[in-house]
Amino acid sequence: xxxxxxxxxxxxxxxxxxxxxxxxxxxxxxxxxxxxxxxxxxxxxxxxxxxxxxxxxxxxxxxxxxxxxxxxxxxxxxxxxxxxxxxxxxxxxxxxxxxxxxxxxxxxxxxxxxxxxxxxxxxxxxxxxxxxxxxxxxxxxxxxxxxxxxxxxxxxxxxxxxxxxxxxxxxxxxxxxxxxxxxxxxxxxxxxxx
Amino acid sequence: xxxxxxxxxxxxxxxxxxxxxxxxxxxxxxxxxxxxxxxxxxxxxxxxxxxxxxxxxxxxxxxxxxxxxxxxxxxxxxxxxxxxxxxxxxxxxxxxxxxxxxxxxxxxxx
Numbered sequence: 001x002x003x004x005x006x007x008x009x010x011x012x013x014x015x016x017x018x019x020x021x022x023x024x025x026x027x028x029x030x031x032x033x034x035x036x037x038x039x040x041x042x043x044x045x046x047x048x049x050x051x052x053x054x055x056x057x058x059x060x061x062x063x064x065x066x067x068x069x070x071x072x073x074x075x076x077x078x079x080x081x082x083x084x085x086x087x088x089x090x091x092x093x094x095x096x097x098x099x100x101x102x103x104x105x106x107x108x109x110x111x112x113x114x115x116x117x118x119x120x121x122x123x124x125x126x127x128x129x130x131x132x133x134x135x136x137x138x139x140x141x142x143x144x145x146x147x148x149x150x151x152x153x154x155x156x157x158x159x160x161x162x163x164x165x166x167x168x169x170x171x172x173x174x175x176x177x178x179x180x181x182x183x184x185x186x187x188x189x190x191x192x193x194x
Numbered sequence: 195x196x197x198x199x200x201x202x203x204x205x206x207x208x209x210x211x212x213x214x215x216x217x218x219x220x221x222x223x224x225x226x227x228x229x230x231x232x233x234x235x236x237x238x239x240x241x242x243x244x245x246x247x248x249x250x251x252x253x254x255x256x257x258x259x260x261x262x263x264x265x266x267x268x269x270x271x272x273x274x275x276x277x278x279x280x281x282x283x284x285x286x287x288x289x290x291x292x293x294x295x296x297x298x299x300x301x302x303x304x
Contacts, residue, residue: 069238072297074288081301089289096293124252127245131295138240146269149239181242188244192251192258 002183005123005190012123012190018113024183025108027176028101031133035070036098037091058090059083066139070097070132097132104129123191130184137177141170152177230303231284233277235296237268249294250276253287278303 005014060083062068071090073082107122118126143149156174158164166174235246243265250261254277267274276298277287284300291298 069297070292070295072292073299074285074292075299075301078301085285085288089292093289093292100293127248128294131241131245134240135238135295143239146237146239185242185244188242188248192244192248 004186007190007193011117011119012187013115013117014186015114016111016116020179021108021111021113021116023176024180025105027133027137027180028105028108028129031129031136032098032101032105034067034136035094035101035132037094059087061086066136069135069139100125101129101132120191120194123187127184127187127191130180130187134177134180134184137173137180141173141177230278231281231300232275232303233284233287233291233298233300234273235264235268235276235291235298237272238297241296243269246296249291249296253290253294 001015001017002020003015005012061073062071071086071093073079074085074089075081103122103125107118107126108116111117138149141152143152152174155164155166156178159166159171159174246265246268247258247261250256250264251258254261256264264274264276276291277284281300288298288300
């Protein structure tokens with residue numbers, strides 16, 4: 001059973017079952033695959049630089065609403081400004097998001113269950129990576145307003161109390177969302193306690 | 195609050211012209227570079243209040259109380275101005291907020 005993170009100087013310490021860590025890592029891997037740039041890096045800095053010279057993203061907003069939420073328009077009323085911003089920044093943003101998730105995944109991979117001990121950079125990466133994962137799950141669960149979040153919480157309580165039946169796919173997304181939210185709250189609180 | 199239906203672009207603002215009468219001295223408009231820009235962060239149903247506060251403290255270096263007040267504005271009013279400055283600064287702040295998973299936009303201060 002997971003415990004919340006505690007601050008120990010420049011490190012954060014928590015306990016997790018191996019299975020819980022696996023679940024988080026799995027969701028973060030899916031998140032990274034979802035948000036990473038469509039063109040893979042070659043690993044050769046020179047080739048990547050040359051490849052990247054003409055690297056301008058499609059100024060169209062992504063058609064998948066979850067991806068559109070991760071890479072949102074930088075203006076709500078000036079489509080031209082939003083398109084220009086997207087063209088210039090989207091590729092870099094996707095690359096940085098993928099790198100942040102990789103940092104979080106490396107921290108999880110180094111865990112020795114039930115002990116998970118991470119440094120502050122890893123904790124920051126984990127907090128940010130969990131945001132992207134929750135944004136995708138939240139979009140898939142149809143969260144559009146704060147009231148939707150309340151409703152989801154109540155549904156989850158009712159489901160756990162056996163009062164309502166929820167289809168297994170949705171039930172799993174709800175359970176993941178709830179667990180990741182708890183985890184993110186825990187990491188963030190420990191970061192702010194410093 | 196992802197993806198509203200695309201909205202038509204706003205009509206171009208056009209230069210601020212002052213009606214000039216013959217012989218009158220035209221009022222000088224502020225040069226474009228001096229017009230302040232703002233970065234806005236919008237409410238969404240996913241981001242945690244603690245996390246949003248942490249992002250404002252971490253990225254902007256705001257003290258806890260100011261970061262919390264801005265977070266509450268986002269939460270209760272739907273949006274808040276989180277930074278002001280040159281267009282370049284607001285673009286960079288917007289990009290950083292997107293990196294944190296917050297939905298930010300930038301615009302001329304009106």
